[in-house]
């Protein structure tokens with residue numbers, strides 16, 4: 226999520242990092258709420274995400290100039306998912322990059338066409354009604370940022386495309402967002418993770434979110450490790466000097482631990498709730514080790530603490546499996 230439109234936010238200068246086969250265009254604000262945009266070198270350079278804030282386009286222009294290319298040479302921008310920090314610049318894409326069109330996953334595009342439909346499972350799960358409405362307004366906000374001037378191409382079933390000298394595979398990795406796409410550059414053995422990163426604090430709350438996340442992690446773990454040298458996060462790892470690029474063996478191992486944590490939490494929750502009805506916030510403080518309230522103050526005000534999205538999603542899955550139930554505003558084991 227990005228709240229760049231708030232006038233009081235201080236703007237730092239964005240930075241650019243040349244990683245060989247691609248560039249990281251770092252955002253000007255905090256990595257918690259702003260993502261980096263990736264520009265992949267090629268006969269026709271490719272963008273992975275367009276970010277938010279006009280300074281991204283200035284970074285793109287200076288990188289293009291360094292490659293002796295210009296704004297007309299970018300034909301495609303691939304969108305990892307529709308969260309405002311990743312896509313808000315679609316609105317001004319044509320102005321800065323006249324030939325660029327968007328590629329996104331079909332599911333991501335469909336959520337834009339139905340901004341008032343938010344999948345919260347079969348019935349109301351939220352204790353605070355405002356949360357449901359903020360989810361709907363999130364989708365509505367996204368819709369405003371679709372531009373009619375741009376062509377949108379949607380992908381399904383993990384296609385492999387050739388873009389000039391580049392071979393890029395689109396990998397549907399739902400969970401963080403139902404229409405999330407990772408991008409595997411097979412020519413350079415780079416896996417762009419977008420926001421599908423180990424221990425992500427946020428998961429979009431919908432009834433299959435945790436199953437989707439498990440599916441996506443397994444899918445990444447199943448890729449032949451010889452085909453990936455490095456993986457790249459769209460938000461630098463704040464517990465490691467905001468680092469984005471890791472050897473895949475290291476990041477892969479974190480994904481394995483992440484999967485274990487998800488399974489552990491699913492096992493732990495029904496035990497915690499045995500004969501002891503608890504509210505969401507009480508459950509969160511028992512399951513989440515870090516202070517779950519402190520991640521991001523804007524998210525807390527307008528949505529809810531990001532980590533609590535996990536608790537909601539766990540409970541939805543466990544309820545589908547008949548392991549927990551909701552009584553009034555408390556949850557308890559069945």
Ligand SMILES: [Zn+2]
Nearest residue numbers: 226260310420
């Ligand atoms: Zn993001």
